Amino acid sequence: MNNLHSQTLPCVLQLALCDYRAIDLAKAKRVQKWQRDPEGMRLRILEAAKQEFAAHGLAGARVDRIAANAGANKRMLYYHVGNKEDLYLAVLEGAYEKIRSEERGLDLEHLDPPEAIERLIDFTWNYFLRNPEFLALLNTENLAKARHLKRSTKVKSMHSPFVEMIRTVVTRGVESGDFRVAVDPVQLYISIAALCFFYLSNSATLSVIFGRDLLKKEARDERLAHMVALVLAALTGKSTADFGKAVGQDVRPPAHQPV
Amino acid sequence: MNNLHSQTLPCVLQLALCDYRAIDLAKAKRVQKWQRDPEGMRLRILEAAKQEFAAHGLAGARVDRIAANAGANKRMLYYHVGNKEDLYLAVLEGAYEKIRSEERGLDLEHLDPPEAIERLIDFTWNYFLRNPEFLALLNTENLAKARHLKRSTKVKSMHSPFVEMIRTVVTRGVESGDFRVAVDPVQLYISIAALCFFYLSNSATLSVIFGRDLLKKEARDERLAHMVALVLAALTGKSTADFGKAVGQDVRPPAHQPV
C-alpha cells in the first residue's frame, strides 16, 4: 500500500545524456550513479524529519517516510544523524535554535514601550504562523513530558532574549508613565506566547467547535488586533479601538453557527 | 520486555476460598472464572483508553496496554467499542461531554461582571489542572487536524455555554460601567482558555527552559493571579495589586537560573 519507490532511486541522478564533457572526453562509459553531498544530505534529512515529526508526532512518524521525503536511503538517517530519537532531538534542537536566532534579531530597545510590546506580539504571532511545525514539535515534546529536552544541554543553554527585553521595556514603560503597573516579565512572556500559541495550535478543533475557519485572513487579523489590544489595555490602562468587535453589534448570529 | 501478564488473568476473579455459600451448598465444584459486567467493562475500557491516549497520543497508544489496564482481554475493546480509532473518538467525545457538563454548572448570571470573569478564569484554570488528560487529548486531536472531531456530530452539537455567558456578562459590565470596552466574547473565551491551556499544556518544556518547576503550588498561584489581573485590568481599566511581581524587586537572579 505504502509506495516508497523513491527510496530505491539514487538521491541525485546525474543524467548520462547531459554529461557532455564525459562524452567529449570519450570516457562516456563511466556513468555516475550518485553524488556525494554529506552536508546537503544531512540538511535534507533534518528537514524531512521536521515535517514528519510535526505532522505525525514522535510515535506516528515513520523513518521510511523521512528517508523517502529526504530523497535518501533509510540507512542514511542512521549514518548521518542516528536512530529515530536522535533524529527527533536534532530536529527539536534545530527548531529552538531557529526561533532563538530570529528572536535575537528583534530590537525593542529603541521603541516606545507600548510599541515595543506590540512588536513583540506581532513577531510571536507571525513566527508561529510562519512555522507551524514549531508548534507541533513543542506539543509533541510536552506529550513526552519534555523527556528529550531535559537531556539536551544545547537547548537549556539557549535562553530567550525576550524575558530580559520585556523586563527593560516594562521598567521603561513604568518610569515613563506609559504603563501603570509592573508586571513579572516571565508571566507576560508566557501570556503573550499563550495567546498566540493556543489559537494557532488548536485552530483545527476550535474551527470545528465554532463552525468557522479561524485561519482565514480576516479571522487572523481580528485575532492579532484583539491580542494587542488586550495586553496593551492591561498595561497602559487605555483602551484602543481594536479591542474586538462590540458585543452589541450582531455581526454573527446570536447562537453558534448551525453545523 | 513488555510485561502484559495481566491480560492473561480473568478480569474479576472470584476466589474459590471465599465462596462460602457454594461450599455450604456442596456445589463447590463450580468455580466461576469471571463475572459478566458489560457496562462496567465498557467504562473501565474507556477510562484506560483515556489515560493511554492522553499519555502517548493516538499513534503512540497501545491497544494491548489499554486492555491490560482495563483488566480486560484485548478482544473486549473491539467487542464493546470498536477499533483503535473508534476507541479514540469515544474517549474524545466523553472528554468534551464532561467539560461541557461542568461548564453548564457554572452560574455567572448573578455575579458582578468582574467577579463573573474571575470565576470564569478560576474555573477554566482548575478544570485544566484537574483534568490534564483533556489537554493532552486536545493536542492529539489538533495534531490530527481535528480529523476525528469533524466526523463527530455529537461533539459539534455540544456548544459551550461560555460564549453566551461571556456575551451577557460583558454587556452588563459595559452598561454598569464596570468595563470600559465591549469585547468579542469569542475572542475573550479563546484568550482565557489560551492563558490557562498553554501554561499547563506546555509546563514540561517551559519548566526546562526556565529551570524551575512551574507546577508547584506557589507557581500555580502566581500564574492564576497574573491571568485574572491581566484580563480584569484590560476590561476594567483598573489595575489590581496581584498583577504579578514587580519588575524592580529582584525576587530571582537577573538572568535565567543556571541549570
Add this chain to the structure above:
DNA sequence: CCAGTATTTATCCAACGGGTTAATTTCCTC
C-alpha cells in the same frame, strides 16, 4: 593511478501491534 576512506545502496529480519477467528463460560428466560 592506486589504496583507503567516506558515502550510498540493496537486502534482510525479528519484534511489534492491530485486528480476527473460534472456542468457552455465564446468565437469562421459558
Add this chain to the structure above:
DNA sequence: GAGGAAATTAACCCGTTGGATAAATACTGG
C-alpha cells in the same frame, strides 16, 4: 433445567517498522 444469546477468553494472523549487515560506489591524498 435446558436452550440460547450475550459476554469473555485464548490463540493466532500477518503486514508494518525500526534497525542491522554487508556490499557497492565515489572521492581524496599520496
